[in-house]
Amino acid sequence: MKNAMVGRQPILDKNENLFAYELLFRSPDDNRITDGEKATAEVIINSLESIGLSNLTQNKPAFINFTSKMIKNKIFDILSSESIYIEILETVEVDKKIIEICKELKSEGFKIVLDDFEFEDSLIELIKMADIIKIDFLNSTKKVRKATLNLIKSKYNQNVKFLAEKIEDYSQFQEAKEFNYDYYQGFYFTKPDIVSGKKVEPFRLSYVNILEELNKENPNFREIEKNIKQDLSMSYSLLRLVNSAAYGYDINSIRQGIVILGVDKLKKWSLLYSFKSINSSKPDILLKTSLIRAYFAESLKKHLNIDEDLFILGMFSLIDAYLDRNLEEILSQISMKEEFKEALISKEGKLGDVLKIIDIYEKSNWKSLKEFSLKPEILFNDYLKAIEKAEEIFEIT
Template sequence: MTDYASTSHASKEFGVRDFYLGRQPILDRNQALFGYELLFRGAPAGGASIASGMSATAAVIAHAGQLGLDRVIGDAQAFLNVDADVLMSDIFVFLPREKLVLELVDTVEASAALVDRMAQLAGHGFRFALDDGAANPDFERLLPMADFIKVDTRALTPSALQQLAPRFKRDNKKLVAEKIETRAEYDCCRELGFDYFQGYYFCKPMVIGGRKLTPSQMAITQLLTLVSSDAENIEIERAVKGDVTLALNLLRLVNTPAVGMRQKIDSVSQALIVLGRRQLQRWLQIMLYADPAQRGHSASPLLMLATTRGRLLELLAKRLRPSQRNVADVAFTVGIMSLMDALFGMKMEEIVAQIPVIDEVAAALVHRTGFFGELLKLAESIEQMESGEDMVLPTLKQLAISSEELVEFEVAAYSWSDNVVRYAI
């Protein structure tokens, strides 16, 4: 058996640094985060493409070894694409199997050696996912080993989905609906009994005419207005105390590892001093996405995505304009606010009219223009790497940022977002 357990060997052999990282969320029936499919895109001679096979898996493994899988996925599950060569190697054996699902590509042939290898790995706690089998004649031989069946909803008619879902449910397989792009598609697959849903349907805004912010959201936006207008501390303190939920969350925030205070803070006035205006503004922006009834990884996927975007844009802006004051804070605000249209079900123009922002932020959010708009488009392109034209690598070249730097920024953003959701919300 070939030994690919060394991440340094994998990196050298397969040119790992030619790849950049993407992760696509997989949600459960309550729209809480369950896992991520990890995706790596490279730049071969023929143009950018989603990497597959040993080279892509080597990229995943190398980055996991160097940067830590936990920093990429937190407490979620990782779905990792593998082919026969990968399965027959030892390249993935050091990864935490309780967090790992090996997703077989649809070209895998069910040889006797492969089936035996899957049985061996299953005995050691590894789990497998299969595509629905439309392109793989060996699907039935592999089916008994699979825990998850992933179904491309774009490739099947509604009637075909209705026939397919009950069959796999009878076999006690967990069904994952892929390429869900709208709420209607999510609702349809949920009614058919699908267990998990993959795609970015949750961040597509559903604009509802005349919709208003909730009382809690309104209280936060009013506080944001006070903070951005340099109101007196006593005025901000009075506003925080006027909303019991906000006050309690503020006190809990300053007493968590995310802030790092050694002594317990037990008053709102102390908490405001400890945080300062900059951190208070960030916390309020994040709190707009938080559901007080749900914490940790059951939180809204919008919260996870928004905090990741905010941190990624902050790191990119700091790297590109290190001498400019406040540029990182502005970039963070753009990233956090970029999903508020989906959060509120309102047009972005209405949101920037209600929440005071500078002209550069408004231009980035509404039109994706200017320096911050370009950074936001880059972040969105990374998230959507499976669809549309790949604009990431040309943009990186234009910004003079290497793929290696981007991966490190992404992983830092994933890790920061995970800590915020886990400790601070």
């Protein structure tokens, strides 16, 4: 049990803002939930106590899967109704006891979510109580999904909200929007199409801090580097500037770009950037994910014996999603070592392994780490620290 770890998958609202996280409980030795109801319950309890719910969800609601025995054993008694959504698995056999306990849950303020929903008469009582119903887009047809929504809304629960889960491509996302789903969940939301039309926008404080530092008699270049590295937009802009015809350098880190430009040119660049970005908005889950990737990549250096600045590799792994453009086209316009560009495109080699490991952690697919001869629990602590560092950046904006 000591090696039990917790994954999390974002759930977005209609405006594609982060609404909640589904917490996924796994064993590092096996990607599936461990056998036995009591064991699974212990994993949940120990994970929440050792990691901390707020660390995992950053005070957003948490969706937690419950089996039949876990419901009947009232495991939810240790949890807060203000922060937990009880997700009833599709494998739960609905009987009088389950219905009775779910009514109790509702009276205590818990939200009830029906997972991987397929309509059956035996579920009618639960449908009437449900706050959210999750429709699986991977294992159902459009015709069935549409009929299910119409039936439930018209006959059983007109106030229930629908969550489109396992969204994996653009057409599924468009269908979910067309049929007015309330929430979205799936691996699609780290891909480029989701941010179509969005610009890469900076943190307002980032360029203010840089300008303040540059105006000091002895600027602290480490502080300047720190501010730029925390902002995907500024990082991209700086590397593109250094890669322009005026400079033409092939660099691998933000620090190199700062040194090449020097104080005067950095001042002009920062000032120009501040004016261009005056209407910047707060970053969304995509920028937060980029930061988590960057910090996690940085921590992987010691495990993979790589003597490179991996922060930039992690940060730029979602640049195509920000610019909604082809990755190869973007990388051809910025200054970055060819090894980094090749890894971002092909995911091959030692640098490609970094990106694969990041993907493993985002999908909680820890069993795949055996390929890299790495201990999941050690990297899991690094991943949690990366989440914490990224959250710290958001707290000051």
